[in-house]
Amino acid sequence: MKKILRILLFLPVSFVYGIVMYIRNILYDFGLLPSKEKNTAIISVGNLTVGGTGKTPHTEFIVSELQSLFRIAVLSRGYKRKTKGFVLANQKSNALEIGDEPMQMYLKFHGVPVAVSENRSKGIDELLNLYPALNAIVLDDAHQHRRIRPGLSILLTDYNRLYSRDSLLPGGNLRESKKQGARRADIIIVTKCPADMSAIDMRVIEHEVTPSMYHHVFFSSFVYDEPLPVFIRYADRLWLFKNIKQKKASVLLVTGIVSPQMILSHLKNYTDDIRHLQFRDHHEFTEKDIALIEKQFYEIPNQEKLILMTEKDAARLINNPIVPNSLKYHLYALPIRVKILNNKETALIKKITDYVEEDSRNRLLSKK
Known part of the structure; x- marks a missing residue:
């Protein structure tokens, strides 16, 4: 009942917000606002809702699978940090300087550059200047950052708060239109699922959250170590x-x-x-x-x-x-880690590694 009352109360504001976000997306879709490709593979991990969907654990999952195969880095906004601009994590860094989630990833992955920048485009350029041989950069919480055109976009949605059942801010928790936001994703992961989730439940939710037949849907749960x-x-x-x-x-x-x-x-x-x-x-x-x-x-x-x-x-x-x-x-x-359900972990990893390999191969060919 409270949810319905909130939606009704903020309906006029949500309507105006929705129009603004719709126009913004249209401008990017038609190239009237610039969306840049970068000189390396860009993997975006994000969501459509405010609140936790497990972006950091899933970013860590991707990094853990890629770090032995490619030269990669992580770029985050650095939410709640006290600094501005581009900051590269180092041994003396703390959460006040780079944010708690980037700090967590820096401590976990030795040898993987972790940086923060509110301007993702400049942040990517800074990383490529420092590490020109990078094969891929993973962007944490970047689905709405449309100045960058990722080569692979991974969209997360919480099993208990599916984006398909939500409404636009401030009446609901959606940052943008369901259809527009979901269509930009290449992969959709339903997170925080029960470990014993049934195949029927998976099929029902897959049908609900998939905007087209070209999208790949996976399901994940969390495991505590x-x-x-x-x-x-x-x-x-x-x-x-x-x-x-x-x-x-x-x-x-x-x-x-x-x-x-x-x-x-x-x-x-x-x-x-x-x-x-x-x-x-x-x-x-x-x-x-x-x-x-x-x-x-x-x-x-x-x-x-x-x-x-x-x-x-x-x-x-x-x-x-x-x-x-x-x-x-x-x-x-x-510690918490991601487990991909239904024996689909290999398939998910392959889609990600295939993209990075193809991007690296195409860049080598373009230089010849």
Whole structure:
């Protein structure tokens, strides 16, 4: 009922917003606004809705599959960072400089350049100047950034919030028209699906979200790996495995993400004693927050205890001077990875690698 009331309340504004976005897309489609191709393969990962659809884990999935085959880089806007312009991640970077999600990817993929720039076109040019031999650049959250014409566009939609069932902002969560936005995609991935999703459910949703027969639809779910120390020099991984596996440890879960329900459900496999301290998405931790985390942690009577965070939340604490050494001994992150359902992982990877290979081959031929 609340959803319907919101749609009706904002209907006039949504109508005007929809017209503006429709005209904008038409101008790009007909070349009246410039959309540039770049001198390398460009893979865009994005969505049509505001809110989390799993862009960063899926970007990481693509990077993990491509990094051993090609020279690749990642370019993000760097949401909520305090800097401006082009910034290349380095060993001294922190989330305030480049954003929490780029920081997370930089920590995970050694040897893969990770950069941020609000102007994606200039960001790509900067990366190509620094790394002229790049075979591909993966753009994180770039579906609406139409100044760039990606060679491969991957559109994500949340299983629980399909774009096909949503409405335009501000009445709904759509950034642009369903039809216009979905038609630009080459691949559509329905994310956060149940691991045991039925074939019938897949067919129904595939029919619903596919704008044409030329689109390829895949389904994915999230898998949590073993917790890892946020600060390797301090935390004891062997202690963690011993106590977590035997369900002896108490957990203070600290989250600053849109939907913590999935991680809460997963933690019940480890312990019955879960305390949850929840912040808003992309929350910038302050000294007051750290003091609150410390207070709640030390109030847990069980001596076998730890603080658990998502990788994105943990990325905000790396190279952050407000974290005391005493707390670093207890901080762990829960890694998440993407699993492609229905035995279609190989098919998805092949479509991505085929594109990069063809692009590289065509560029070599054009130089002869």
